[in-house]
């Protein structure tokens with residue numbers, strides 16, 4: 044038991060997940076003495092959490108699996124204030140919108156920790172609005188504000204970055220609220236660890252400091268590193284924008300592809316950070332990537348594990364079936380319509396309006412961008428490289444009919460082995 048409780052620190056360390064830690068030896072000693080309580084907070088700044096948040100959710104889960112008590116905090120209060128960014132002042136979101144997002148974010152957080160009451164360490168979820176909504180301004184300034192030297196606050200990186208262009212008192216005060224959260228959870232639940240991304244380091248240590256000053260208590264902070272990519276672009280984004288956890292915003296298919304398309308140079312870091320694979324499994328995948336990069340074994344494991352964590356086994360199976368079938372190795376007609384439509388939306392595709400006549404196969408190849416011209420389309424068909432729904436097409440003038448429509452009212456065009464495109468017919472067509 045004791046071992047498992049402290050081994051989580053070695054596990055986090057070996058995965059490269061510890062960028063900063065306030066007092067590693069004291070934290071280890073406190074974990075050895077008994078289960079501790081740890082929290083991580085999320086602000087409802089969007090209707091869904093994203094890849095950066097996922098790393099924090101998984102860290103909380105690792106701590107729970109090691110026997111510690113996890114608390115997920117949703118920032119119903121802090122979401123109304125806005126954690127300052129280095130770039131610019133945030134626009135305040137309307138209260139009712141924040142409230143709506145609180146519920147969505149809460150539901151997402153709940154998926155990553157275990158609330159089973161029969162566990163010795165069931166998860167808890169809290170909303171900081173509960174202890175701030177009735178907070179009296181005078182008490183806040185006297186009890187909390189007094190512990191925050193402004194000169195120290197001005198020294199924080201994010202504040203320094205904002206001094207030229209300006210920072211509102213609202214955002215400047217944000218750190219007091221997050222610190223108050225930590226203090227509140229320390230008092231209520233004896234919470235002595237807060238984790239977060241390295242961008243949160245200032246907020247995390249401010250809370251540790253507040254607990255020390257106001258209670259004489261010893262609390263800890265641990266920050267995970269920024270996820271970086273070898274090509275220097277920002278992790279968690281694709282051409283179509285942020286990769287979200289909500290399937291309405293990022294389809295499970297797009298989600299899977301995001302992980303599957305990871306560069307060989309980045310894949311092992313992501314396997315360490317985002318999966319629960321053991322050191323032995325990680326070593327084997329590392330070797331596989333070095334010896335047979337074209338097989339993309341590590342990418343497949345990464346995509347499969349993370350998609351399963353976020354969307355479940357059933358969705359993962361569906362997207363894998365869809366990607367196989369789209370590349371000609373499976374039965375398209377047996378796929379489920381919504382997965383197929385989502386997959387084709389990620390690929391080059393043509394949308395046909397209601398009542399629009401169906402173009403010929405050759406014209407569809409051109410419109411979808413699979414070939415550059417009508418003559419190239421004819422050549423592709425003549426050479427036997429043109430497929431409709433995985434069946435070879437013999438005549439570029441063939442006009443697909445309603446019988447050809449797959450679930451979801453779509454057609455799948457393919458040129459050769461690797462390039463495919465979709466035709467999405469409006470419902471009136473099918």
Ligand SMILES: N[C@@H](Cc1ccc(O)cc1)C(=O)O
Nearest residue numbers: 084085086118121126221224
């Ligand atoms: N400031 C954190 C969210 C957070 C809010 C309140 C807390 O108590 C903790 C964390 C972020 O922007 O990611």
